[in-house]
Amino acid sequence: MEANVDVFWALSSTFAVSSQAGIKPNEVIYGVLISSWAKTSPERAEGLLRRMVEDHLVPNVIACTSVVSAWARKGKACQARRAFEDMRQAEVQPNVIAWNAVLDGYAKAADASRASRCLQEMLEHKASPNAVSFTSLVDCQSRQDAAAAGEWVRRMERCSVRPSAVTFTALLRGYARSGQVAEAAATLHRMAAKGLSLDVVAWTAMLGACAERWDVALCALRQMRQLQVLPNQITLQALRHAGRRATGGEGDGECSKAGQSPVILVPLCFAFSLRGPATAWWRREIQIQPEGSLKETLAGLAKTHISVRPSPDIEDQLILLHADPAVLLIPNLWRREACEQLIAVARGSGAMRQSHATGVSDAEAQALRTSGSVVMKPEMARRFGAERLVRKLFRDLAVLGVGGPQSGYGEFPQVVRYEHGQHFAEHQDAFNWEQVQQDGYQRQATFLLYLNDVEKGGATRFPELGIDVQPRCGQGLLFFPAFKDGRQDVRTAHSAEAAVDEKWIAQVWKGKNAATSSQLVSSLLSEHMGAAMGNLLSECKRLAAPSPFAAPSPVCLASDAAAAGPAQPGAAKITLQALRHAGRRATGGEGDGECSKAGQSPGKQD
Numbered sequence: 001m002e003a004n005v006d007v008f009w010a011l012s013s014t015f016a017v018s019s020q021a022g023i024k025p026n027e028v029i030y031g032v033l034i035s036s037w038a039k040t041s042p043e044r045a046e047g048l049l050r051r052m053v054e055d056h057l058v059p060n061v062i063a064c065t066s067v068v069s070a071w072a073r074k075g076k077a078c079q080a081r082r083a084f085e086d087m088r089q090a091e092v093q094p095n096v097i098a099w100n101a102v103l104d105g106y107a108k109a110a111d112a113s114r115a116s117r118c119l120q121e122m123l124e125h126k127a128s129p130n131a132v133s134f135t136s137l138v139d140c141q142s143r144q145d146a147a148a149a150g151e152w153v154r155r156m157e158r159c160s161v162r163p164s165a166v167t168f169t170a171l172l173r174g175y176a177r178s179g180q181v182a183e184a185a186a187t188l189h190r191m192a193a194k195g196l197s198l199d200v201v202a203w204t205a206m207l208g209a210c211a212e213r214w215d216v217a218l219c220a221l222r223q224m225r226q227l228q229v230l231p232n233q234i235t236l237q238a239l240r241h242a243g244r245r246a247t248g249g250e251g252d253g254e255c256s257k258a259g260q261s262p263v264i265l266v267p268l269c270f271a272f273s274l275r276g277p278a279t280a281w282w283r284r285e286i287q288i289q290p291e292g293s294l295k296e297t298l299a300g301l302a303k304t305h306i307s308v309r310p311s312p313d314i315e316d317q318l319i320l321l322h323a324d325p326a327v328l329l330i331p332n333l334w335r336r337e338a339c340e341q342l343i344a345v346a347r348g349s350g351a352m353r354q355s356h357a358t359g360v361s362d363a364e365a366q367a368l369r370t371s372g373s374v375v376m377k378p379e380m381a382r383r384f385g386a387e388r389l390v391r392k393l394f395r396d397l398a399v400l401g402v403g404g405p406q407s408g409y410g411e412f413p414q415v416v417r418y419e420h421g422q423h424f425a426e427h428q429d430a431f432n433w434e435q436v437q438q439d440g441y442q443r444q445a446t447f448l449l450y451l452n453d454v455e456k457g458g459a460t461r462f463p464e465l466g467i468d469v470q471p472r473c474g475q476g477l478l479f480f481p482a483f484k485d486g487r488q489d490v491r492t493a494h495s496a497e498a499a500v501d502e503k504w505i506a507q508v509w510k511g512k513n514a515a516t517s518s519q520l521v522s523s524l525l526s527e528h529m530g531a532a533m534g535n536l537l538s539e540c541k542r543l544a545a546p547s548p549f550a551a552p553s554p555v556c557l558a559s560d561a562a563a564a565g566p567a568q569p570g571a572a573k574i575t576l577q578a579l580r581h582a583g584r585r586a587t588g589g590e591g592d593g594e595c596s597k598a599g600q601s602p603g604k605q606d
């Protein structure tokens with residue numbers, strides 16, 4: 001710092017002396033002096049710039065931009081704009097930093113309409129506005145009109161500029177100012193979905209939106225606690241404010257008179273897991289996307305796709321990214337160490353191969369899906385000591401209640417690695433109808449577990465739904481690629497965007513057909529004998545029971561038809577035979593060869 005000051009004074013003196021002696025300073029000396037003056041005095045910096053032009057020297061973009069920024073920093077938006085126009089007149093092409101400086105000037109002067117126009121101009125001039133440009137506009141706009149700021153965030157995304165946590169937090173503050181709780185909650189969700197960390201600043205902004213909603217504030221606190229985010233002074237202020245409104249008091253005195261001081265409630269919230277009405281509010285207000293609630297979505301899902309009955313603990317944590325079709329996010333499902341272990345197993349297995357893709361030739365697959373994967377079949381899992389981790393993946397499906405509490409397991413899990421540039425182009429996870437008829441099997445649920453944090457690239461994108469999920473270590477994603485009757489739900493088309501940073505996922509498909517049950521039996525027998533026997537029995541009962549659907553649709557799956565009984569007795573018989581067969585094995589009946597045959601689902605393992 002001292003050295004810089006010395007250089008500055010040395011240069012200033014040289015400048016003064018050489019000017020007096022009639023020696024013209026060159027561009028470099030002008031450049032350094034302009035940039036230095038710009039830090040304290042825009043007037044002097046601009047004076048020097050003019051003098052430079054008078055000396056027939058051409059200022060460069062850095063010198064001009066530092067003058068524009070100098071005015072903007074002082075909140076003198078008009079002067080910044082004028083300096084910017086002078087720059088253009090001098091035929092110096094402004095770069096994005098210069099544009100941002102003008103925009104920042106308007107933002108500092110709280111002139112949202114000029115700031116918006118400026119960004120619009122940037123777009124028109126193809127000046128490539130970046131995250132800084134959009135964020136400073138969103139920040140300024142959100143102080144006056146949070147809805148308009150929200151629109152700019154969407155526009156930002158459409159321009160393929162990724163909003164950062166700062167952008168979203170600015171928007172959150174806007175919703176907080178206007179008391180728009182639901183919008184603030186939806187913004188928090190989008191942040192989580194994009195893998196941005198929800199820090200204390202974001203949560204405090206959320207709490208700021210709860211001035212009229214003490215109940216929601218309490219639930220927010222609970223979520224903070226779950227995510228281990230510690231409140232700070234400002235968080236407590238926001239809470240105190242919400243609490244005062246809640247108790248109808250104006251000041252602290254009133255509040256404590258009402259005996260409900262939020263300051264006391266805060267530690268209480270952290271001490272107890274809040275349930276009851278507050279949680280219900282949280283679910284309604286926070287776990288909700290604008291289109292509908294989690295409960296409604298799950299009820300609808302059971303009718304149209306598959307029954308999903310998460311355990312109460314997990315249900316509290318589910319984030320609904322999209323209601324119809326349902327896309328659910330489960331933050332913090334796995335601990336980092338477990339994710340790292342699974343990566344290490346896959347990496348060390350030496351069994352990673354070019355990933356396959358369903359329904360296309362190998363050559364086509366190579367273009368469609370360029371990642372590498374390893375399918376964790378039981379023997380493979382055993383060989384690499386990954387049985388516990390693979391069981392954990394299956395258990396996640398059970399905890400999430402995919403297919404109902406007693407529905408058994410899915411296909412063999414895969415661990416997938418995307419190296420720089422690798423992708424999985426847009427595709428359906430469900431099979432096309434022809435194949436479903438041929439195999440009698442359809443995928444009903446896709447469960448993805450992100451095994452590492454990915455900063456750049458690699459998002460799971462649902463173009464039809466406008467959703468991008470940025471991988472975060474330990475986060476689960478669940479969606480449902482086929483309708484109950486076996487048709488693909490084409491709205492769930494998705495892609496893995498080209499990776500920039502290395503990306504690792506684990507993935508399990510849960511499907512449905514007669515043979516799936518035998519596959520289920522096989523995995524139960526080989527790996528999960530004890531606890532799984534109960535599942536097996538109820539699976540038998542389920543298959544023997546009449547179909548819950550009075551009129552199966554014409555494209556109904558074999559297993560639905562089988563379950564329907566007399567219509568297709570053969571299919572049901574095969575399934576039950578498979579179960580019986582497996583049961584014999586379980587009780588020490590038959591040999592390995594037969595059993596592993598039963599374990600081969602016609603469902604693909606790729």
Ligand SMILES: O=C(O)CCC(=O)C(=O)O
Nearest residue numbers: 429459460495496505507
């Ligand atoms: O890697 C992803 O984000 C998506 C993977 C996927 O779509 C799949 O494996 O079917």
Ligand SMILES: [Fe+2]
Nearest residue numbers: 427428429494
């Ligand atoms: Fe997929």
